Amino acid sequence: MTRPVYINGIGSVSAQKTFDNSVFLEDVTYRSDTIINVISPDYKSYIPPAAARRMAKGIKMSTVSAKTAIQEADLEENKIDAIIVGTGLGCIGDSEKFVRDIIDNNEQYLTPTRFIQSSHNTVAGQLALGMGCKGHNFTYVHSAISFESALLDAKLQLENKEADNILVGGVDELVDHHIDTHRLIEHIKQEPVATMAVLKSGTKGAIFSEGAHFFVLSGEKSHSCHAELVGVSTFNNLSKNQVSEKARSFLEENNLTSDSIDLIILGYNGDVEFDGYYDGLANGLFSNTCQIYYKHLVGEFDTASGFAFWLGNKIIRHHNIPPVLRLNSVEVSEPKLILCYNQYRGENHSFTLLRKC
Amino acid sequence: MTELKLELKEKIIEQLNLEDVSADDIADQDPLFGEGLGLDSIDALELIVMLDKDYGIKLADPKEGRKIFESVETMAAYITANRSA
Amino acid sequence: MGAGVAITGIGIISAIGGNVSENYRSLISGKIGIDKITQIETVHKDEIMVGEIKDDNPTLEKRLKFLENQNSRTVLIGCIAAQEAVEQAGILDINDVRTGFISGTTVGGMDKSEQYFYDYFDRPEVRQHITGLHAGDSTKKIADHIGLKEGFVTTISTACSSAANAIMLGARMIKSRQLDRVIVGGTDSLSKFTINGFKTLMILSDTYNTPFDDNRKGLNLGEAAAYLVLESDAIVNKENKTVLGYLKGYGNANDAYHQTASSEHGDGAVLAMQKALEVAGMDPSEIDYVNAHGTATPNNDLSEGRALIRLFNGKVPEFSSTKAFTGHTLAAAGGVEAVYSILGLQNDVIFPNLNYKTQMKEFDISPVTKVKNKPLNTVLSNSFGFGGNCSTLIFSKAK
Known part of the structure; x- marks a missing residue:
């Protein structure tokens, strides 16, 4: 028999002020831009300077987010059995600088730090090093399902009792060359869009961003438990008309129907070419369900769905849906079952299901 | 030599991103690795690049660095004896 | 304890051969694949030795019937090895059961990213490589090549243990019945990025690498792709498949x-x-x-x-x-x-x-x-x- 999987601690560093777990989107930052950066916590109050001196921004964000989650789960760091991280591009700021140095200096006078930070698994590795965690240490790097791959791995281990407490996270940084090149191919919007106008921008591309979202997943429910992770499933390619069918079969596998879902979190990012993937669910299967979105607040990045997961946990804990997130006016007083659906440019689709416990 | 030592201290701080350290905090004989400044093997590789780039000294084997990087004093002495830049 | 997870196909391309049998012949005849670098222009070419796959990109593209310069070398060699593994496993319809693809890579499309880093701005004809910087992009393209549609596809990047970890995840997913079949392994091509990166760590040998020798001087970088097909016992029994070996632990x-x-x-x-x-x-x-x-x-x-x-x-x-x-x-x-x-x-x-x-x-x-x-x-x-x-x-x- 497999056992349930609980989310006992959550942490976020995003383009909204989310690093403080005691508040929940009370003070929303509105912008009008094509790219947005995280609202940084005071890293120095989390990371000693000697440890921070070689840390890329992605590692700093992850460290804060992970510490927040572990602290909330009220767990000693040595009780973490495994660390699993999802990241689209890792600490890409250092990769870019290293490539630039190779070209600009004709392969001379290169230093190791940037190369080391460029390894995709540097976040998971440094978290393990900092915590002395000798357990399973994986890093998934698969675009929009990087975070979900990590969730799936953790769920498998907890269900099969291969581990009791796992730190799972998603992280991505936003850096210059990546921005410039993605503007060229119109994956980033050409014109700034105001936060509350994202959905109706009518233009190609998304507003790019960054963030780090970490969670403590456990086989035992603790007093800090937010929710149960009921299911997570990913798909390589789906056509628009397959999404509803897959949502239905995903729910069936968990002995549920669309009627039982209290809230759906959709990954709309304002890209006129691909938002249609969400419309099928919003206008069909879940048209009578309370619907929310979030990328207008935190932007698009490979592990943006980590924010949706954080949001689902927050909503279950606070019984409160901040109005700024709402897509429709269907009311729900105390959401018990939350479904998240995300995709990026028509690829790498994921369903994640949370239940109040 | 005194000038070189100060220069080295400033370069070490900059190259290794030692934000909370100033040149005055590093005495000429302070051990740079382990107990003293707490540098590690990756820092040693960074310092090897610095020797090459700023003083034209190439080390082929990272082990050679151990003696040279014992302290600012030993670094300065080695650079003075071997520099080409 | 059960028999383990059945391996029904293997595929490989490396410096010592373009398929499984060539690799085997090299291994038993002592044929080394290490030589001077020929396919990447680097200032270090006289101080390093590498395990380069002999075929250049146009040759690999021809072998795969791919258009010219649309893919990273990591994708090209990955497609060749994954295809061999799938063929050997005798898979006729890859989507007939719940099939997954899990690939390990560290560089992904870095070979192209470093080549066109500054060119993207003036040369629209190379912009197809921009998204190739995503490690997952190479996996996606290999999955498309072997015909996988909606199934589970992901990428693991844990440096030099990536492919081993991809194999591990695949086995765990078969054992827990999340998948019926999974193609697992990894691919990495040589790049200036890794050559210079390992150079900064001062662990590259300037001659043939000598494992476990007292006078060893460091490693030679190589490039390769290799995949296994893992299948559930149910499929092996139902289709009476030839099992090449088992992954036990x-x-x-x-x-x-x-x-x-x-x-x-x-x-x-x-x-x-x-x-x-x-x-x-x-x-x-x-x-x-x-x-x-x-x-x-x-x-x-x-x-x-x-x-x-x-x-x-x-x-x-x-x-x-x-x-x-x-x-x-x-x-x-x-x-x-x-x-x-x-x-x-x-x-x-x-x-x-x-x-x-x-x-x-x-x-x-x-x-x-x-x-x-x-x-x-x-x-x-x-x-x-x-x-x-x-x-x-x-x-x-x-x-």
């Missing part, structure tokens, strides 16, 4: 010691090997041969050798590193060595640890240096990477 642990180096006594390596034995339900004495990580860096071989002595309580079975043949193929290494482990089991042969001359001072174990025929039932294969990542796989003979 797997374990991953973190050394939590240093960002790039292994701990002095190989704590993470011992933990990974212990976990793998535990999953396999085996005693260390049941291991017939160890395909070591053996990169030929001073640090790895000492740490791994000590870990082997600890795990086997001094009675270390016959072992060798095949990296003197292929170079260190980074993310692909665990896949390459999984294929070699299966070839060893199928043919009852231990492949030699070439270039070994001098006994290491720190201990008295030494590798097998000549091709050796010996009945093999179980092979243990190690892969270790930056970030303290240590992985072990245990393979057993098909019955």
Whole structure:
């Protein structure tokens, strides 16, 4: 028999002020831009300077987010059995600088730090090093399902009792060359869009961003438990008309129907070419369900769905849906079952299901 | 030599991103690795690049660095004896 | 304990051959794939040796019937190896059961990213490579090439243990019935990025790498792609499939010691090997041969050798590193060595640890240096990477 999987601690560093777990989107930052950066916590109050001196921004964000989650789960760091991280591009700021140095200096006078930070698994590795965690240490790097791959791995281990407490996270940084090149191919919007106008921008591309979202997943429910992770499933390619069918079969596998879902979190990012993937669910299967979105607040990045997961946990804990997130006016007083659906440019689709416990 | 030592201290701080350290905090004989400044093997590789780039000294084997990087004093002495830049 | 997870197909391309049989012939005839670099223009070309795949990109593109310069070399070699594995497994319709694809890579499309880094702005005709920087992009393209549609596809990047970890996840997903079939392994092409990166760490040898030799000078980088097809017992029975070998055990642990180096006594390596034995339900004495990580860096071989002595309580079975043949193929290494482990089991042969001359001072174990025929039932294969990542796989003979 497999056992349930609980989310006992959550942490976020995003383009909204989310690093403080005691508040929940009370003070929303509105912008009008094509790219947005995280609202940084005071890293120095989390990371000693000697440890921070070689840390890329992605590692700093992850460290804060992970510490927040572990602290909330009220767990000693040595009780973490495994660390699993999802990241689209890792600490890409250092990769870019290293490539630039190779070209600009004709392969001379290169230093190791940037190369080391460029390894995709540097976040998971440094978290393990900092915590002395000798357990399973994986890093998934698969675009929009990087975070979900990590969730799936953790769920498998907890269900099969291969581990009791796992730190799972998603992280991505936003850096210059990546921005410039993605503007060229119109994956980033050409014109700034105001936060509350994202959905109706009518233009190609998304507003790019960054963030780090970490969670403590456990086989035992603790007093800090937010929710149960009921299911997570990913798909390589789906056509628009397959999404509803897959949502239905995903729910069936968990002995549920669309009627039982209290809230759906959709990954709309304002890209006129691909938002249609969400419309099928919003206008069909879940048209009578309370619907929310979030990328207008935190932007698009490979592990943006980590924010949706954080949001689902927050909503279950606070019984409160901040109005700024709402897509429709269907009311729900105390959401018990939350479904998240995300995709990026028509690829790498994921369903994640949370239940109040 | 005194000038070189100060220069080295400033370069070490900059190259290794030692934000909370100033040149005055590093005495000429302070051990740079382990107990003293707490540098590690990756820092040693960074310092090897610095020797090459700023003083034209190439080390082929990272082990050679151990003696040279014992302290600012030993670094300065080695650079003075071997520099080409 | 069950038989383990069945392996029904293998595919590989490396510096010692463009398919499985070429690799096997090189391994038993002692044909080394290490040479001067020819396909990347680098200022270091006279000071390094590499394990380069002989075919250039246009040749690989022709072999795959791909358009010119649309894909990273990581994708090209990955497609060749994955296709061979799928063909060998006799899969006619890859979407007929729940099939997944899990690939390990560290560089992804870096070969193209570094080439066109500044060109993207003036040359629209190379912009197809912009999204190739995503490691997952190479996996996606290989999945498309082998015809996978909606199934589970993901990428693991844990430096030099990536492919071993992809194989591990695949096995766990088959065992827990999340998938019926999964293609697992890894791919990495050579790039200026990795050449210069390893150069900054001062662990590249300027001559042929010599694993476990007292005078070893470091590693040779290599490039390769290698994949296995894992299938559930239900499919194997239903379709009466030929099983090439079984994956019996797997374990991953973190050394939590240093960002790039292994701990002095190989704590993470011992933990990974212990976990793998535990999953396999085996005693260390049941291991017939160890395909070591053996990169030929001073640090790895000492740490791994000590870990082997600890795990086997001094009675270390016959072992060798095949990296003197292929170079260190980074993310692909665990896949390459999984294929070699299966070839060893199928043919009852231990492949030699070439270039070994001098006994290491720190201990008295030494590798097998000549091709050796010996009945093999179980092979243990190690892969270790930056970030303290240590992985072990245990393979057993098909019955």
